[in-house]
Amino acid sequence: MASTETYRYLQVGERxxxxxxxxxxxxxxxxxxxxxxxxxxxxxxxxxEEHWEVIEVLRDFYARxxxxxxxxxxxxxxxxxxGPEKGRSLHLMKLFPDSPAKVGARxxxxxxxxxxx
Amino acid sequence: MAQSDPPGExxxxxxxxxHGSSWLREGLDAALVAAAFGQSVTLLFQGEGVMALLxxxxxxxxxxxxxxxxxxxxxxxxxxxxxxxxxxxxxxxLTRDDLLLAAEPLEAADxxxxxxxxxxxxxx
Amino acid sequence: MILHxxxxxxxxxxxxxxxxxxxxxxxxxxxxEDGVQGALPAQVRHFEPVLxxxxxxxxxxxxxxxxxxxxxxxxxxxxxxxVELTEEADKTVSWF
Numbered sequence: 508m509a510s511t512e513t514y515r516y517l518q519v520g521e522r523x524x525x526x527x528x529x530x531x532x533x534x535x536x537x538x539x540x541x542x543x544x545x546x547x548x549x550x551x552x553x554x555x556e557e558h559w560e561v562i563e564v565l566r567d568f569y570a571r572x573x574x575x576x577x578x579x580x581x582x583x584x585x586x587x588x589x590g591p592e593k594g595r596s597l598h599l600m601k602l603f604p605d606s607p608a609k610v611g612a613r614x615x616x617x618x619x620x621x622x623x624x
Numbered sequence: 625m626a627q628s629d630p631p632g633e634x635x636x637x638x639x640x641x642x643h644g645s646s647w648l649r650e651g652l653d654a655a656l657v658a659a660a661f662g663q664s665v666t667l668l669f670q671g672e673g674v675m676a677l678l679x680x681x682x683x684x685x686x687x688x689x690x691x692x693x694x695x696x697x698x699x700x701x702x703x704x705x706x707x708x709x710x711x712x713x714x715x716x717x718l719t720r721d722d723l724l725l726a727a728e729p730l731e732a733a734d735x736x737x738x739x740x741x742x743x744x745x746x747x748x
Numbered sequence: 749m750i751l752h753x754x755x756x757x758x759x760x761x762x763x764x765x766x767x768x769x770x771x772x773x774x775x776x777x778x779x780x781e782d783g784v785q786g787a788l789p790a791q792v793r794h795f796e797p798v799l800x801x802x803x804x805x806x807x808x809x810x811x812x813x814x815x816x817x818x819x820x821x822x823x824x825x826x827x828x829x830x831v832e833l834t835e836e837a838d839k840t841v842s843w844f
Contacts, residue, residue, distance in 0.1 A: 568700075571693070571696070571697075572696060572697035572700070573689055574693070574694060574697055576697075576700065577656070577660035577701075578660065579659070579660055579662070579701065579702070580660075580697070580700035580701050583700055583702075621653065622653060622657045622660050637766075637770075639763065670766050670770075671762070671763075671765075671766050709766075711769075732769045735769055735770050736770060736771055736772035736773075736775065737772070739770050739772070739841065740750065740772055740838075743839065744839065745750075745839060745841045747841060747842055747843055747844070
């Protein structure tokens with residue numbers, strides 16, 4: 508679930524974007540590609556074409572199912588959308604180290620996935 | 625279809641209709657967590673829980689999220705073994721055509737065997 | 749054998765029907781909390797199919813003043829008996 512608690516603001520151009528304590532958007536409607544870029548820059552990542560296509564898969568998943576995916580369904584939906592080569596946890600771990608489901612959800616402007624640890 | 629598959633490790637029985645309480649959502653969450661960790665999960669929609677399967681649900685009057693999008697998502701978690709209480713369907717005047725997922729109708733006489741076949745059973 | 753545990757009264761909730769429908773021929777049913785009201789002679793007919801496998805928790809009967817009012821078909825167990833029933837079962841399933 509999206510947290511409603513604003514912990515800090517991220518400056519993106521003219522806009523101050525409210526973030527919760529874990530860095531997820533307080534208002535999911537705030538998301539733009541610029542917000543994703545700024546969130547990524549904060550943690551020293553530069554988003555490549557391969558990041559963007561996964562971010563799009565994540566946003567499609569949320570639009571369809573109203574939930575952020577855990578790792579297994581993320582792998583499955585990436586495989587469905589982008590082919591089996593990219594639908595592997597290794598590929599996703601490379602793009603979003605540590606926890607692809609969580610990091611990916613944050614950059615894609617989704618709530619934190621609830622059913623993954 | 626589901627009957628020929630080996631029984632899952634966890635059976636989650638959903639007995640509550642959407643929107644009236646959080647039981648249905650909590651039961652689905654339990655199923656999703658187990659599936660996310662690689663357990664094979666079977667769902668049984670029993671009693672008023674069959675309402676969760678109805679086609680054409682929406683969010684609540686105050687915009688509260690429903691559960692039908694979560695049901696549509698079950699396949700992404702490889703939760704594909706679904707049973708629906710046949711007697712409850714009949715009691716509410718519903719048929720399989722009213723359901724948004726292809727759940728297998730389960731006759732009362734076959735229900736105990738489904739419980740017995742799963743090492744773990746949770747009721748919500 | 750599954751130990752089914754029911755904590756709702758048959759007079760207030762229909763969950764007992766789903767519990768009964770889910771019980772196999774060797775499964776047992778333990779009434780706890782408000783469920784113990786089902787042990788009264790006037791209520792016990794709801795559990796007719798499992799009368800030979802029907803248990804009620806003594807502590808919950810006592811606190812409700814029902815201990816001496818149980819139907820004689822009901823087997824009254826204390827918490828230790830509850831633990832024993834649990835140990836004898838392959839698994840437990842709670843109905844509420």
